[in-house]
Amino acid sequence: MENQDNQTIYLLLIIGTEAMLLIAIGIILFAVVYQKRMIGVNEEKQKLVLKHQRNLNESMIRTTEQERRRIAADLHDEVGHALLTLRLQLYQDTQPEKHRQLIDETLQTVRRISYDLYPPGLETLGLENVLADIFDTVRKNIHVETDIRPFPTRHPPETEVAVFRITKELISNSVRYSGADTITFALYPENNDLVLEFTDNGSGFDAENVQKGAGLLSIENRVQAQGGVSEFKSTAGNGFYFRARIPFTAPVTVQTKMA
Amino acid sequence: MLIRALFHLVPVSVFVLCVLAVVSRRQMRGELAVFFWYILVSGVLTALSYGLWLTQQNNLLVINLNSLLELVLLTCMYVMALEKPARWVVLVTGSAAFIFGVLNLGIQGMEQFNSHTKAVESVIIFIFTVFYFRKLLMLPDKKPLRTIPMFWINSGLLIYFAAGLFLFALGNSVINLPNAVSRFIWGMDMLIAVFAYAFIFIGIWKTRTTRPSTSS
Numbered sequence: 001m002e003n004q005d006n007q008t009i010y011l012l013l014i015i016g017t018e019a020m021l022l023i024a025i026g027i028i029l030f031a032v033v034y035q036k037r038m039i040g041v042n043e044e045k046q047k048l049v050l051k052h053q054r055n056l057n058e059s060m061i062r063t064t065e066q067e068r069r070r071i072a073a074d075l076h077d078e079v080g081h082a083l084l085t086l087r088l089q090l091y092q093d094t095q096p097e098k099h100r101q102l103i104d105e106t107l108q109t110v111r112r113i114s115y116d117l118y119p120p121g122l123e124t125l126g127l128e129n130v131l132a133d134i135f136d137t138v139r140k141n142i143h144v145e146t147d148i149r150p151f152p153t154r155h156p157p158e159t160e161v162a163v164f165r166i167t168k169e170l171i172s173n174s175v176r177y178s179g180a181d182t183i184t185f186a187l188y189p190e191n192n193d194l195v196l197e198f199t200d201n202g203s204g205f206d207a208e209n210v211q212k213g214a215g216l217l218s219i220e221n222r223v224q225a226q227g228g229v230s231e232f233k234s235t236a237g238n239g240f241y242f243r244a245r246i247p248f249t250a251p252v253t254v255q256t257k258m259a
Numbered sequence: 260m261l262i263r264a265l266f267h268l269v270p271v272s273v274f275v276l277c278v279l280a281v282v283s284r285r286q287m288r289g290e291l292a293v294f295f296w297y298i299l300v301s302g303v304l305t306a307l308s309y310g311l312w313l314t315q316q317n318n319l320l321v322i323n324l325n326s327l328l329e330l331v332l333l334t335c336m337y338v339m340a341l342e343k344p345a346r347w348v349v350l351v352t353g354s355a356a357f358i359f360g361v362l363n364l365g366i367q368g369m370e371q372f373n374s375h376t377k378a379v380e381s382v383i384i385f386i387f388t389v390f391y392f393r394k395l396l397m398l399p400d401k402k403p404l405r406t407i408p409m410f411w412i413n414s415g416l417l418i419y420f421a422a423g424l425f426l427f428a429l430g431n432s433v434i435n436l437p438n439a440v441s442r443f444i445w446g447m448d449m450l451i452a453v454f455a456y457a458f459i460f461i462g463i464w465k466t467r468t469t470r471p472s473t474s475s
Contacts, residue, residue, distance in 0.1 A: 009429055013444055016425030021451065024421035028414045031392045032404055039401045 056224070059217030074113050082106040119164065127160040128187070131167055135185060138171055147186040151248075155194065159246060162222045163187070163196060170198045170242060173215050178202020178240060189248065193228075198242040204234040219244075265449035270309040272456040277302035279463050286466040290340040294412060297332040298463075301325065323373045327360045330380050333416070337387040340409065345390045352383050377427035381420040388417040411462030419455035423448055 086102050114120075121130045128148050135144050155163070167185070174180045180202030187196050216232065219242070223230040228246035280287065280298040287295045304325040311318035334353025338346055360376040367373050391413045395404060404410040426448050 010444070013425050013429055014447075017422050017447060017451070020424050021418065021422040024414075024418045027389065027392060027417060031396060031410075035396055035401065035404050038396070039403070042401055 055217055056221045060221050063218040063221075071113060071117070074109065078109040079106055079113075082109065118161070122160055122164060123157070127155060127163055130164060131185075131187065134167065134171070138175070138183065142175065142180065143182045145182070145184045147184075147188065149186075149188040151189050151194070155248070159194065159226055162226050163194065163246070166196065166219050166222050166244065167198070169215050169219050174200040174202055174240065178204065180239065190245075192248045194246045194248055196242075196244045196246070199239060201239045204236055204238045204240050206234075206236050265446050265453070266312075269449050269452050269456075270305050272453050272460075273298075273302050273305045276456060276460060276463065279460060283463050283466050287463070290336045291408065291412075291466060293332055293336040293339060297329065297336065298459075300328050300332065304328070317370055319372050320369050323364060323369060323376070326373060326377050326380060327357065327364075330357050330360060330376075330384075333384055333387070337391065341387075341390055341394055345394070349387055349390065352386070356380060356383050374427060374429070378424065381424040381427050384416060384420040385424070388413050388420070392417075406465070408462045408465040411458050411465060413462075415455040415458030415462065418458060419452060422451040422455075 082102055089099055119130055131148055135146050138144050174183055178200055180200035182201045184199045220230055223244045226246045228244055230244040232242040234240045276298050280295050284295060304321055308318040308321040337349045341349055356379050359379060363373050363376045395410060
């Protein structure tokens with residue numbers, strides 16, 4: 001009987017010790033494997049952030065270059081060509097009425113280029129009025145619904161320019177590429193933030209699988225530069241939705257001290 | 260023969276750890292400073308216990324005293340190593356276990372193996388080590404665990420106290436087992452202890468090759 005009790009204790013000890021040893025080793029291995037996995041996930045996240053940052057930088061450079069090319073083309077093809085024609089006609093001096101018409105057209109072209117670079121009304125009339133003007137122009141071609149609400153104070157100039165360019169880019173994408181016939185636009189204050197919402201009923205695209213184009217990256221870049229966040233949703237055939245939230249305060253300007 | 264060798268190997272391992280801890284003293288800061296004292300106290304009491312065992316005298320009083328000091332020092336170490344609220348849990352449970360251990364000296368007797376104290380100590384140190392692993396995994400600075408000295412020390416303590424739990428709890432019953440069986444079981448405990456000391460050795464060694472701030 002005593003021998004049997006001894007055997008039971010003996011077995012209990014062996015099994016218990018082995019089991020606890022296995023549990024201890026299991027805990028250690030779990031910690032090592034779990035941490036290794038976490039390091040892997042963090043590295044992957046950092047890689048994605050870097051990649052995204054690189055894409056944004058590339059898109060910014062690409063957008064700037066595109067803008068320069070467009071201005072150069074406008075100046076060369078429209079202003080340059082008009083001035084050349086005007087010079088030829090002045091030499092011949094046959095049709096003064098045509099000279100006047102050509103000068104007017106050239107002036108309009110120069111105004112358009114200047115407006116695209118920085119709309120003069122933005123500073124004097126304010127963002128809301130300039131955007132209303134833009135949508136009035138767009139309304140001539142497609143159906144537009146706007147909800148632009150007043151803000152308690154003016155936005156910082158850089159925010160106004162950013163929102164202006166974002167809106168122009170969104171309109172341009174919808175009109176040029178998506179074939180939309182309806183656009184809705186909203187700009188309103190919410191909890192000290194400026195919220196911009198834009199939708200169209202165009203062809204859309206598969207946002208999950210399609211890489212963002214230069215236009216969308218440029219928009220994202222402008223929102224981020226203002227310390228804001230943005231999101232967009234789109235599926236093929238179901239239009240496009242964009243929302244940005246930009247802090248109402250001006251971004252901090254870093255000043256470099258000169259030694 | 261192997262078991263007999265293990266009985267001598269454990270004091271030698273503790274002695275080696277003591278020497279390494281002494282030469283690494285400067286690098287052992289914060290909770291590792293408390294661990295330094297734990298190694299030193301363990302070294303002295305193991306030497307004393309080993310001496311008594313060699314001269315065939317009862318060394319259980321020294322072993323019981325070692326358990327209580329071990330409990331105090333390891334509780335202090337985890338109090339320093341952990342953050343709230345785990346720190347409070349460690350402090351309260353460690354203090355309660357110490358009071359129980361002191362009372363148990365009277366209950367089980369000073370010259371009997373205090374199996375209850377050792378079993379309680381094993382359970383709570385096991386929990387402390389799990390708390391510490393949790394802390395390590397939550398650290399924002401994701402350094403590989405193998406580079407952190409406390410990871411190795413914590414692993415060593417986990418192995419020792421988890422694997423020894425049943426042995427400590429049934430320690431007094433082992434004494435009644437036939438001599439060969441009893442020796443085999445204690446030998447197994449010694450083997451686990453040497454295995455755990457190897458982890459602790461690596462941990463202390465890492466303090467010499469890693470910057471002090473990484474220990475916590």
